[in-house]
Amino acid sequence: MKKRLLALAERHGTPLFILDHPKIRKNYRIFKKSLPRVQCYYAVKANSNQEIIKTLFESGSSFDVASYNEFMQVYEYLKHFEEKEKDFFIWDKIIFSNTIKDPETLRKIKRYKPLVTYDNVDELKKISQHCETAGLVLRLKVPDTGSQVEMSSKFGAEPGEADSLIRKAFDMGLVVEGLSFHVGSQCTNFDNYTAALAITSEVFHEARKKGYSLKIVDIGGGFPVPYDKQVPRFEKLAQLINAECQRLFPEDIEIIAEPGRFIVATAATLISAIIGKARRDGKIFYYLNDGVYQTFSGVVYDHWIPNFHSFGRGKNEVCAVVGPTCDSFDKVSLSVELPGNLGIGDCLYTENIGAYSIASSTKFNGFDGARVIHIY
Secondary structure, eight states, X not given: OHHHHHHHHHHHOSSEEEEEHHHHHHHHHHHHHHSTTEEEEEEGGGOOOHHHHHHHHHHTOEEEESSHHHHHHHHGGGTTSOHHHHHHHHHHHEEXXXXXXXXXXXXXXXXXXXXXXXXXXXXXXXXXXXXXXXEEEEEBOOOOTTOSBOOTTTSOBOGGGHHHHHHHHHHTTOEEEEEEOOOOBSOOOTHHHHHHHHHHHHHHHHHHHTTOOOOEEEOOOOOOOOSSTTSOOHHHHHHHHHHHHHHHSOTTSEEEEOOSHHHHGGGEEEEEEEEEEEEETTXXXXXXXXXXXXXXXXXXXXXXXXXXXXXXXOOXXXXXXXXXXXXXXXXXXXXXXXXXXXXXXXXXXXXXXXXXXXXXXXOGGGOOOOEEEEEO
């Protein structure tokens, strides 16, 4: 593996972001096999690279989009469809899961009769005014304790408000098709899912008793990626979800999910080069040609703990790894065990960096960031 990575770095230069499409397809198959009742909507925000979308589209995936631009990335592959096929795909395989949408986006997507989420009255008014053709999914606030990135402080209606929000939607002439939740990204506390499914079930059955024919339950994302051995296995979570869905919801509903990280995190490797080296207060600082403003942006936005591996050998010591910009904030990690004898021009590689990395990369200080290559 190391020889192959070094060969790629020599051929393409660094920093180099290597996307493994067979791995993407494998992760998608694992998800589908483990949760056979669940329709998989890839969360484009995790990594919006167009080639990833193409691979998943060809694999049969549905898509979770947060903006009009993400929607159009998927729509690119529908252009050759007949109008009826196109409309059905959008209705059946795309969801706007961002609960807050600007009026212009709603006006643009009105013609497609999209599935959209909401969690407050003002969003209902906006949808009613600009996109009354939409099918609605009410997002509920659920526990997200212990997740790497929490969601409940920004999104989700209190379960006690659900009845009112469903009723108001129908009073406005809109149609609520289902309920959704999100337990937080990289959820390793499986109790969050158990609690969320129980809350959703209660709201769901109360709504049906009152005559609202809800037919969709969206269990969101958060499915854990094995960044280290302490992360509980996804297959164990899948067994729990399958059992709870069987117990709590009737067979006639559609259950969907929005995995993002789970699909792409393990499908990418970054190769970066050491462009500077200094010893500060007794610690070696390795300066890379990539940092938190570029591919390591997940350290900031995603609370991701980076990993580094050396191609060279030597006595390990605790080192600092920092980025190339002139900002002192650009520190990737201050405690990485690496050989102390590495020099300028030597490379490091980082695994499992496919999610929330190049998706939130910037060009701060004029640095272009990593070149992306694809392995098919």
